[in-house]
Amino acid sequence: MPFKKIFAPLVAAAGISCASAQVVALGYPEKEELTFGFIKLTDMAPIAIAYEKGYFEEEGLYVTIEAQANWKVLLDGVIDGRLDGAHMLAGQPIAATMGFGTKAEIITPFSMDLNGNGITVSNAIWEQMKPNIPKQPDGKPVHPIKADALKPVVEKYKADGKPFNMGMVFPVSTHNYELRYWLAAGGIHPGFYAPHKGDISGQIDADALLSVTPPPQMPATLEAGTIYGYCVGEPWNQQAVFKDIGVPVVTDYEIWKDNPEKVFGITKEFAEKYPNTTVRITRALIRAAMWLDANNNANRPEAVKILSQSNYVGADYEVIANSMTGTFEYEKGDKREVPDFNVFFRYNATYPYYSDAIWYLTQMRRWGQISDDKSDDWYKELAAKVYRPDIYQAAARSLVADKLASADQFPDFASEDGFRDPQTHFIDGIVYDGHKPNEYIDKFTIGLKSGQKL
Incomplete structure (x- = not known):
């Protein structure tokens, strides 16, 4: 099936700026041969499905997909141009644009999924x-x-002079913030960062010591006793169950129902240099996400x-399959229905909401990765630099025009402001309103507050 032509009014209606404004019509992609990176996690599925189902090719894109060793290698590959785009941690484009770690202008026109993570502890800790x-x-x-059940265990380790080590996948990963959120909600301090002092360990004042382990290595690191628990995406929690080396105790769906997880990241320079290509990539990924959730997950076994x-x-x-097909196994034999453990399109999962980006920024500030107070406007402005609903809307409108999707499958773009309604489904009951980031940060018992600096 030849790829279709999308005309300028669709792009203008979505408000794409910069280089794309000079394009008379969004026709042929400016760059056809592309290389995308990913980490071996089930939530890279939209990229795999867009390739396997021919959605990239229908857009005139000839894509190579390459697994990456870890999140830093992946990010560096996008920045230096070895990769044209990648499956990224939602915090990576935000942190890079802000200058925490590697400084680079990375954007996302597409949010890849909701939920999909879990926290696993070793069999000994579970007992x-x-x-x-x-x-x-x-x-x-x-x-x-809740982590309340873990607190006496951590306190005993501290009393015995033993460090309580846990793993997460990257300092700006959802997994780091979810693990910290869960621990802190149970009264366990996960530690602060102090980049202004040169301390990026994240272990200042910590009861539990969190460190980085690449996702596929989590089960082996747990089995070796180097860590006592970890937060990671699938399939590496279920792998611990299958290998009988650990017990997943909580999913991120239970920590924050329908939380954003990964994004598709590209450089701002790529989007401006190749605006047609960027919209076409987004079209293919949207179609893949739709396929993954279609007919009540009927396509999941094939996926x-x-x-x-x-x-x-x-x-x-x-x-x-243990998690991708709507179930999740906790302790061996305790398999429960969790139909929304992996969501790829439902609930506007693919839309890049500013409020999602702001939540990550609130957690960066809470744990000291952002050293100083910032105004509410600062949070909103940074979110708008990174999350690009204008590009998403151009892609979605064109899919509707091509009768490959219907308007009711997307947010109402005429009224959409980029902020989800206040979210209430957190394990500690605290309500998040993306319009009021500082007010939200100050609600937590554990964490930096307004005016505080380590």
Whole structure:
């Protein structure tokens, strides 16, 4: 099927600026041969499906997909141009644009998914937690399991002079912030960063010491006893269950229901140099996300078969299917229905909301990665530099015009302001309103407050 031509009014209606304003019509992609990077996690699925189902090719894009060793290598590849775009942690484009770590202008026109992570502890830690967890009549634990159950275990380690080590995948990853959120909600301090003092360990004043481990290495690191627990995406929580080396105690769906997870990241320079290509990439990814969630997840078994290939995630079909097909196994044999564990299109999952970006920034400030107070406007302005709903809207409108999607599958672009309604489904009951980031930060018992600096 030849790729279709999208005309300028669609682009103008979405408000794409800079180089794209000079384009008379969004026709042929300016760059056809592209290389995208990813990490071996199930939430890279939109990229794999866009390739396998021919959506990239229908846009005139000839894509090579390459697994990357870790998140830093992946980010560096996008910045230096070795990669044209990549499956990224939602915090990576934000941190790079802000200058935390590597400084670079990275944008995202497409949010890849909601949910998809879990927190797993070793079997030994689980046995120590179990007496602190309420039971159902059938003897199984009541979920969600809060970090309150872990606190006495951590306190005993501290009393014995032993560090309580846990793993997360990257300092600006959702996993870092979710693990910190869960721990702090249970009264366990996960530590501060102090980049202005040259301390980027994130372990100042910590009860639990968090450090970086690449996702595929999490189970082996847990089994070796180097860490006692970790937060990671799938399939590496379910892998711990299958290998009988650990127990997932909570999912991020239970920490923050329908939380944003990964994004597709490109440089601002790429988007401005290749505006047609950028919209066409976004079109293909939207179609892939739609396919993944279509007909009540009816396509998921096929998706799992694709992802289990060694060139994608490379884990066993059964391990990936455990979460991708709407269930999640906690303690071995305790498999529960979690239909929204992986969401790729429902609930406007693909729309790059400013409020999603601002939440990450609030957590960066809470834990000291942002050293100084910032105004509410600062948060909003930085979010708008990175998250690009204008590009998304151009892609979505064109899909509707081409009858490949319907308008009711997307937000109402005429009234959309880029902010979700205040979100209430957090494990600690605290409400998040993206319009009021400083007010939100000051609600937490553990974490930096307005005016505080380490």
